[in-house]
Every structure is written in structure tokens, then in C-alpha cells.
Amino acid sequence: MPQDPFAWTTAALETRRAAGLLRTLCPRPAVSPLLDLAGNDYLGLSRHPRVTAAAAEAALRWGAGAGGSRLVTGTTELHARLEAELAEFCGFEAALVLSSGYAANLAAVTALTSHASYEGLIVSDAYNHASLIDGCRLSRSRTAVAAHAEPEAVRKALEAHEGQALVVSDSVFSVDGDAAPLAALAAVCREAGAGLLVDDAHGFGVLGPGGRGAPHAAGLSGAVGTVATVTLSKSLGSQGGAVLGPAPVIAHLLNTARTFIFDTGLAPAAAGAALASLRLLRGEPERAERTRAVATGLYERLRAAGLDATRPDAAVVSVRAPSPGTALAWAADCRAAGVQVGCFRPPSVPDGISRLRLTARGDLTRAQLATAADTVIATAPAAA
Structure with a gap:
């Protein structure tokens, strides 16, 4: 009887169960009698008739899937419209849509810190989302973890470093819902000549005038040295993610970000739904x-x-x-x-x-x- 090389997983599961930390899946029905306060459909748009109709129409017209990566056959007119309208709505020069917010964060962090000439530092908030943390790890750049929501801690980390640097932070932290001091972080970055990457997953659609996001509310939309990421799966009730920033930065990601280049493009139905939600938000x-x-x-x-x-x-x-x-x-x-x-x-x-x-x-x-x-x-x- 050959030895099972994965036998250790059973013991690991029992340890988690005993600690009350075991995770399990619970499939939900199409129509649930429960009042949902667990999901991230912040604006209640995932079942809006205009949004679901747009998703269905996109699938019927463009197919169930994108058919390939964005650089091959996976870019439709819907993707291009969504990118243009996202950038305009949030106040940035350009946008790039990816298959998830997780992929967007991995793309932004790695593409902005892993190029051949980069020997810099990443300063990451201690409470950042796992996707930003994984981006820091994948970039192989030196990372300093700063105390949560403390611009002075970021300043000290930057002062101790010579050369390029990127500060990464959630705009609204997903666990407790507290907001990062973006204006103060941006000021610290300007003084040090560092870039600022803001994950606005939980701010987009909720904060700023008309839901334009936390960077817009902080006066950072389109600001030199600022890049933002958003998800399409929360306030827009769809699926996917996007990176927003200066046109040269977005072009750089298009050419170098592995989670963009080697991933199948966002499904047309998701792109169509997100575009319909964005237009609803703009009108309401x-x-x-x-x-x-x-x-x-x-x-x-x-x-x-x-x-x-x-x-x-x-x-x-x-x-x-x-x-x-x-x-x-x-x-x-x-x-x-x-x-x-x-x-x-x-x-x-x-x-x-x-x-x-x-x-x-x-x-x-x-x-x-x-x-x-x-x-x-x-x-x-x-x-x-």
C-alpha cells in the first residue's frame, strides 16, 4: 500500500476544526428567504433588471466566455467601453479591466515594482488585503510593513530608504470598514518621491461624490504618482477588476502584467453587467x-x-x-x-x-x- 503524501491534510483539518476555524462551502439557492448582510453587493445592483438584462444580452451577442486572453481574442467592444467609462467616472486618464480585483492588485503591484531597473521598496499597510500582500510577495521587492493607517510610520519607512518606492494601501479596509488617511499618505509620498497605489475595492461606488471612490474624495484622481484599483464585483454587482491611472502606467501594465497577459479576459456578460451598473450609478x-x-x-x-x-x-x-x-x-x-x-x-x-x-x-x-x-x-x- 503506497504511502499517501497528502495524509497530513486530514490532521490539519482536524486541528482547524478543534479551534473553530474550519471553513466550508454553503451553496445558496437562486432565491433565498434570508435577508443578506453578508455579501458585498453594496448598492444592490446585482439583480437590477437593467444589469441582468445587460449581462444576458452580452452573453447572447459575444458568447459565454471571452475566448482568450485580452491581447488575443478576449477584448470586445464592451471591454473598451467599460475601461473608458470607468476611467472618466473615477477621474483617471486610463483603465485596464482584468478578470478579478485580486488579479488587478497582483498586476498593479508586480508590474510597478518588478521591472529590471526597479531596486526599490514597497511600504504596505499591516491590514492590507491578501491580494496586495501576495502582490508584494510576488514582486520579490523588499517590503516594509507599516503600522495600520499611520502615515508617520510610512514616512519613517521611506526616510530609511534611498531610491524608488511604492506605498500600497486599501482605501477602506475590508474587515472593520475603516478608511485609510489617503490625503496624508499622498502627502508623505510626494515628499519622498514615492508612488501611491490605492486598492479602492470597498470605496468605489460608496465614497466620493456620486460614488466616484475614495481617491476622488481625497482629491487624488488623476494626481501624479497615484494609481488605483477597483473591483467590479462589489458596488457594481458584477465580476472583475480594473487598474486606473496615467495612460503610460496602464500601457506598461498591458505589456508586462502577467495576470493580464496570461489570463483569459473577463467574460462579456460580466463586462456588460458592470457597464450597465456603472451607468446606473452615474444616473442615480x-x-x-x-x-x-x-x-x-x-x-x-x-x-x-x-x-x-x-x-x-x-x-x-x-x-x-x-x-x-x-x-x-x-x-x-x-x-x-x-x-x-x-x-x-x-x-x-x-x-x-x-x-x-x-x-x-x-x-x-x-x-x-x-x-x-x-x-x-x-x-x-x-x-x-
């Missing part, structure tokens, strides 16, 4: 304001009940739990009561603290908001 800018108002209302109700909820800077509200097992049971109790919430546990959380993560969708009614808050409060463990 109040959607962004409504999402922020829902987040604030949810936070205030939870805090008034004595729960350790974080003040939202965008659409995410998190509520801390005493332990991973308690968080998992709390989320299960919410689900049993008809409300689906996110449950974040180590190692997905950089501070090691488990919590419920609630998404304040802009299409929630006042009655639904009240139901969600009341359910989280009623099911809360005694020590939460």
Missing part, C-alpha cells in the same frame, strides 16, 4: 449616499444596544465577538432567525479578533434595516 448618484446612511444607521442601533460595533467609513460594519467559536455560533443563530451575516475569524483577520461583518446595502428598506439590527442584537452572546 444618491445610491452611494443611501448606502452610507444605511451603514451609519446600522452602527448606531448596534452601539446603542451595547455591542462592540465599528464606526463605518463606507459600507462595512463589524461587531467583535469573544472567540472564533462564539462568532460562528452567533452567525448561525442570525441565519436561523432569517438574517445572513459574514463571520470573519483568524487567519482572515489581521488582528486575530473574530467578528461578524455586516454589509449595509443601499437598497435595504427601513424595515429590513430594523430587522437586521434587531436580529444581531437578539442573538448576541452575553460577552459580545
Whole structure:
């Protein structure tokens, strides 16, 4: 009987199970009776009739898949329109659409730091998303991890380095929903001559005038030395990602970013849906304001009940739990009561603290908001 080289995985799974950290998949039905506060459909556009119709029309016209990489057959007229309208809406010179926000971050970090003449430094916020962290690792550049949301820590890291540097940060951090001090970070970068890369996955569609994003709100759209990434899977309710920046930077990514060059292009249905959502957002800018108002209302109700909820800077509200097992049971109790919430546990959380993560969708009614808050409060463990 040959020895199983993967036998160790069984023991690893049991260790995770005993610690309350085992992850499992839970397929959802097409129509769920649950009130969803777990996903990232911040503006409630993923099922909007104009968005789903655009996705269907694109699939019928262009096919189910892109058919190849963007540089071969995977670029359609939809991709080109989406890139042009994204760049214009967010205030950048150009955009490049990729198959996911994860791929967009990998492309931006590696292409801007891995070229032959680059012997510089990356300064990364300690709470950055995994895609930025992986981009730093793949770039093989020296990386300094700066204390969370502290521009002075970034300044010190840059002062200790001579040569090129890139500062990378989420605009809104996905776990607690707190915003990065982008204006202060940009000032530090200008003083040091460093570039700034902002992952605006959780700010785009929610922050800035009409949802134009956190860089726009901070006066950084189109600024020299600033590049941003966005996802199409959150506020736009579709799938994919994009890099926004100066035209030469985007052209450089098109020619060098491996997650763009060697990946199949975004499916036409996703591109069509994202374009329809973007046009809806442009025509209905109040959607962004409504999402922020829902987040604030949810936070205030939870805090008034004595729960350790974080003040939202965008659409995410998190509520801390005493332990991973308690968080998992709390989320299960919410689900049993008809409300689906996110449950974040180590190692997905950089501070090691488990919590419920609630998404304040802009299409929630006042009655639904009240139901969600009341359910989280009623099911809360005694020590939460």
C-alpha cells in the first residue's frame, strides 16, 4: 500500500476544526428567504433588471466566455467601453479591466515594482488585503510593513530608504470598514518621491461624490504618482477588476502584467453587467449616499444596544465577538432567525479578533434595516 503524501491534510483539518476555524462551502439557492448582510453587493445592483438584462444580452451577442486572453481574442467592444467609462467616472486618464480585483492588485503591484531597473521598496499597510500582500510577495521587492493607517510610520519607512518606492494601501479596509488617511499618505509620498497605489475595492461606488471612490474624495484622481484599483464585483454587482491611472502606467501594465497577459479576459456578460451598473450609478448618484446612511444607521442601533460595533467609513460594519467559536455560533443563530451575516475569524483577520461583518446595502428598506439590527442584537452572546 503506497504511502499517501497528502495524509497530513486530514490532521490539519482536524486541528482547524478543534479551534473553530474550519471553513466550508454553503451553496445558496437562486432565491433565498434570508435577508443578506453578508455579501458585498453594496448598492444592490446585482439583480437590477437593467444589469441582468445587460449581462444576458452580452452573453447572447459575444458568447459565454471571452475566448482568450485580452491581447488575443478576449477584448470586445464592451471591454473598451467599460475601461473608458470607468476611467472618466473615477477621474483617471486610463483603465485596464482584468478578470478579478485580486488579479488587478497582483498586476498593479508586480508590474510597478518588478521591472529590471526597479531596486526599490514597497511600504504596505499591516491590514492590507491578501491580494496586495501576495502582490508584494510576488514582486520579490523588499517590503516594509507599516503600522495600520499611520502615515508617520510610512514616512519613517521611506526616510530609511534611498531610491524608488511604492506605498500600497486599501482605501477602506475590508474587515472593520475603516478608511485609510489617503490625503496624508499622498502627502508623505510626494515628499519622498514615492508612488501611491490605492486598492479602492470597498470605496468605489460608496465614497466620493456620486460614488466616484475614495481617491476622488481625497482629491487624488488623476494626481501624479497615484494609481488605483477597483473591483467590479462589489458596488457594481458584477465580476472583475480594473487598474486606473496615467495612460503610460496602464500601457506598461498591458505589456508586462502577467495576470493580464496570461489570463483569459473577463467574460462579456460580466463586462456588460458592470457597464450597465456603472451607468446606473452615474444616473442615480444618491445610491452611494443611501448606502452610507444605511451603514451609519446600522452602527448606531448596534452601539446603542451595547455591542462592540465599528464606526463605518463606507459600507462595512463589524461587531467583535469573544472567540472564533462564539462568532460562528452567533452567525448561525442570525441565519436561523432569517438574517445572513459574514463571520470573519483568524487567519482572515489581521488582528486575530473574530467578528461578524455586516454589509449595509443601499437598497435595504427601513424595515429590513430594523430587522437586521434587531436580529444581531437578539442573538448576541452575553460577552459580545
